Amino acid sequence: MREPLSADEIDRIRGDFAILGQAVNDAPLAYLDSGATAQRPASVLDAERAYLETINSAVHRGAHTLAGLATEAFEDARATVADFVGADVDEIVWTANATDALNLVAYGFANATRGRGGAPARRFALRPGDEIVLTEAEHHANLVPWQELAATTGAVLRFVPVDDDGVWATDDALAVIGERTRIVAFAHVSNVTGQIAEVGRLVGAAHAVGALVVLDACQSAPHRPLDLRGLGVDFAAFSGHKMLGPTGIGVLYGRAELLDALPPFKTGGSMITTVTLEGAEYLPSPQRFEAGTQPVSQAVALAEAVRYLEAVGLDRIRIHEEELAERLVAGLEGIPGVRVVGPPSGVARSGLASFVVDGVHAHDVGQYLDAEGIAVRVGHHCAQPLHRRLGVTATTRASTYLFTTDAEVDRLLDGVARVRAYFGADGASR
Known part of the structure; x- marks a missing residue:
C-alpha cells in the first residue's frame, strides 16, 4: 500500500487550485462540497x-x-x-x-x-x-x-x-x-x-x-x-x-x-x-x-x-479521504445534539458525512458555516426517499477531496459545535 498524502504534498496540490486561496465572508475558504462539484486545477483549465x-x-x-x-x-x-x-x-x-x-x-x-x-x-x-x-x-x-x-x-x-x-x-x-x-x-x-x-x-x-x-x-x-x-x-x-x-x-x-x-x-x-x-x-x-x-x-x-x-494516485487519495472521514465522523459524533447518518466511526466510508443538528434546520446550519467561510451542501442531496426514511427533510453534508486538510475538517467541527447555541437550540439563553 502506498503512503497517504503528506501535509507538504497537500499544500502543493492546493497551489494548483487558485479558487482555494480566496477568502469568503472575510474568512479563508474551506471548500467541503466536492461531493457536489469538485474544483479544477490549473492544468485542466x-x-x-x-x-x-x-x-x-x-x-x-x-x-x-x-x-x-x-x-x-x-x-x-x-x-x-x-x-x-x-x-x-x-x-x-x-x-x-x-x-x-x-x-x-x-x-x-x-x-x-x-x-x-x-x-x-x-x-x-x-x-x-x-x-x-x-x-x-x-x-x-x-x-x-x-x-x-x-x-x-x-x-x-x-x-x-x-x-x-x-x-x-x-x-x-x-x-x-x-x-x-x-x-x-x-x-x-x-x-x-x-x-x-x-x-x-x-x-x-x-x-x-x-x-x-x-x-x-x-x-x-x-x-x-x-x-x-x-x-x-x-x-x-x-x-x-x-x-x-x-x-x-x-x-x-x-x-x-x-x-x-x-x-x-x-x-x-x-x-x-x-x-x-x-x-x-x-x-x-x-x-x-x-x-x-x-x-x-x-x-x-x-x-x-x-x-x-x-499522477497523485487514486489509492493515496482514497487513503487520505478515508482518514479525513474518520476524523470528521468521530468529531461530529462527539458534539452534543448532532446525529451523523451512515456508518459509524470505525467503519470504512468514503470521505463525506451527512448530519443533523437537533433543533436547527440544515439550511440554517449551512448559512452559519458559510458565514465562517466553510462551504457545505444542505438539503436532501437528491435522495428524498432516503431522507424520508431517516425522518428528516434535510441534512448538512461535508465532503472532502485530495486538497482537503485536517485543519479544514477541524474548522467545520468547531463551527458545528457552536451552531445550537447560536440558534438557541441548546436550551441556553443567548
Whole structure:
C-alpha cells in the first residue's frame, strides 16, 4: 500500500487550485462540497483553453487539418478515460452527465421492450412482472429513470431497505434479488451516507439469475481506484465535474457486446451509417449513442483531470479521504445534539458525512458555516426517499477531496459545535 498524502504534498496540490486561496465572508475558504462539484486545477483549465485556442473544430466530420486534430484529441481523451476505469475505448460513451448516462440505459431498455433494435436487443426487453432491484438510498438519477421504465413496461420495482442510519446490508440485497430480477442498480458509494457497496457479491447474485448490473460510480470514480471490468458490472456512469473536470460531460461505461445491442434513444447526425427517407441504420458503440455535436473541449479537459488524478494516485487519495472521514465522523459524533447518518466511526466510508443538528434546520446550519467561510451542501442531496426514511427533510453534508486538510475538517467541527447555541437550540439563553 502506498503512503497517504503528506501535509507538504497537500499544500502543493492546493497551489494548483487558485479558487482555494480566496477568502469568503472575510474568512479563508474551506471548500467541503466536492461531493457536489469538485474544483479544477490549473492544468485542466489550461488544457481546455489550449484546445479552444488552437484546434477547436467539429470532430468526425471535416476533412481539414483542424478537424483531424480535434478528432484525434477527442478520441485520445476517450482512450485516457477508458484506461482510467479499466475499459476498452469502444466501451466508453460520452454523455452530458451521469444522469444522462443512466437515462440512456433505461430508455434503451424501454426501446428494446417496444421492439426496437431487433433480435440483438431482445435481451433488454422487459415483461410485466419483471423486477428492477434498487436500494432505498439511491440518488434520484438512479431512481427516477427506473420508475419511468417500470411505468412504461409493467416491470416492478423492488427495494433493498436501509436501517435507521441509512445503511443497507448486502445480505438484504441478496434476499431481494430473485428469478424475476432483470436489472440491479445501485451506487458504488452513497452520496449521502458514504457507504461503500460490496459490488462483487451483488454482481455475482445478479448474474446468477441473468440480471444486468448498473453501477452509479459518481462518488467512487473521483475518489478511489476503479476497475469496471474487474468489478464485473454491465453498465456504469460517472460525471466529469465531480472529478476535477468540467461540467457538461459524463461517461457511460458498458460492456461492448451490450452497447452494440442496446437501442439508442437519442438520434440524429453522427451516429448513423445510412439514412433514407424511410429509416436509418446506426453505427456500433460508442458512436451510436453520440448524436449531434459532442462536448469536445470538455472531453479533452476531463482527460487532463484523469491524468492529474493518476499522477497523485487514486489509492493515496482514497487513503487520505478515508482518514479525513474518520476524523470528521468521530468529531461530529462527539458534539452534543448532532446525529451523523451512515456508518459509524470505525467503519470504512468514503470521505463525506451527512448530519443533523437537533433543533436547527440544515439550511440554517449551512448559512452559519458559510458565514465562517466553510462551504457545505444542505438539503436532501437528491435522495428524498432516503431522507424520508431517516425522518428528516434535510441534512448538512461535508465532503472532502485530495486538497482537503485536517485543519479544514477541524474548522467545520468547531463551527458545528457552536451552531445550537447560536440558534438557541441548546436550551441556553443567548
